[in-house]
Amino acid sequence: MTTLAVTRGKAYFRLAKLDIVDYYLGVIVVWTLLAPVTRFDPGVLLTIGVFLLGEVFVIAAMVALDDLTGYRDGSDITNYSPDDPKRKRYRKPLVAGTLDEDQVLRFAWVTGVIGAVLWFGAVVIAPHGPLWTVVLIVGTYFFSLQYSWGVKLSYHGFQEFFIAALGWALVLAPYGLATGEFTGLALAEALLFGLGPLLFGVYSNTNDVDGDRRVGRPTVAALTSPRGNMFFVVAVSAAEFALILAVPTLGGPWWFPLTLLPTIVARIRQVWLGFALGDIMRARMLGIRIHRITVLSLVVVNLVVIT
Template sequence: MNTTALGPDKLRGYARLGNLYFFDPHLFIFAGLSLLPTAVLRDGWNWISFVLLSAGYFLVHHATAAFDDITGFKDGSDARNYLGNPSYLRKAESKPLITGQLELHEARWCAWLCAVVGVALVLTGFLLAPHHPVWLIVFSFVAILLCVQYSYGLNLSRYGGQELVLFFGFGLPVVVLYALFTGTIAAVAVMESVLIGLYSVLVSMYSNLNDLEVDRNNGRINLATTTDERGYARVVAALAVAEPVVAIVFALTTSVSWWYPIALIPTYALRIVQYRKGFADRDPLLARQYGRRIHELGVALLVLVNIFALH
């Protein structure tokens, strides 16, 4: 490998390849950490396991994004979406393959390295955790493998699996972390997994709205390409409404504190603004940006309530 491959510009390219600056998918780490009982956090060995698991999931998500960029570069969709339709909210600089910052073989090398090392770290973290039931390990690794296959190999995002992979890939780790360190599955952990999964989906769905024509031309199957505009708007609205419904149902039917649905009221209000930006104002990229901010705010509020209600 020559020196340019290790230079600052090349390193920035690798960071952009995995959406390193798009940190929202990794926020589940803070939700999972704040859910853990104080007794678990006092054990230094648990911290080693937690760091390994977090680093592993981080690399797996980096690999997922990198494989997605590779596919988008090869089928030309990224060039059409980023170079053909430039926007201050979607800059071509975020796609190092179409700008020439990285070569295709370099992207592949990065993606596979992140995937292999990430899976190894997750497996090590699982084995070091105080509880590691076989069913949970198998289930989690199936989810990880599907996540990596999001836009590569099986290419699930092309054949109708995009929303499900995002929902489980970024939400499931919360309840997995809780189960590994406590040996149980608490209602509050399940609720937060569902909410964080919805947060992730309600970012990508506005990206899909913006990329609708390019995705249809490339034969990609997702909710946007398989429904008309009115039907898609209804689906997005239903998912947005599902957020408060989930929190309220868990508060009504389980031991989950009412502080959760109350604290999340700002996110419900912002969903209305997001929806209007995406469908009434026809600015899906701005709506996508709202989705990222809602994701960040939602996780921050969950963490605060976790600290207040559980510690």
């Protein structure tokens, strides 16, 4: 393999953000939510596997289009400026110059089509196919590609909601295909899962506020004052805490909040790091770890409770 091919492969890997696995962890939560007799059913495993593979391609298309739009409007060039040591330019192939616009656009369309085929295949082979699940999958696919392209949802005030909603959908959709059910516990865990990416995304938005304001991308951080943005992040963190306390009423065990105690404590530290100490990017990195701790906690709860 030539040096050029290796370099190009790394650029596409970074374009697809394949090192950020946090949305993909949802299938682990789904698998542990299943009854033990169902977890190793060949049809269920195949369905979840095909859905996960489709998810990888759909998200790759989404983030590629997001990079293309961010490059064209100048926000990525501002946010990933050479003199900003907190943001790594090589993670944005267009900004770094390792890919051009045509290559990124072709990649987005190819991965988008493959993702659509795989999700269609998952629906066809799934043990169950309730209408709500099919509609959820179709809607998730459509709005993922419209996140920063086409209607540009993230440029019309829907960015924060979409980041969370994508996580909710990526738990509920495969769960529906595997079980045909919609349970309170599955809903609660999907909501908690979706809040994870949101609660490191809002710290990225806080750091990127200048670039987003310059191009008119209306994130909460860009629309409000620093104090208003802080209150928003604190409110979302508090909503996560309230949801954790409510899970026992939605079908979870009474000790569920105790299991999520590491998430609660770490979330308080995240807010302190970001807004008391002003270390936004360190708080963002902590948010990624908190999300993974939460996923681990959900998995442990499910393996203990669902027997």
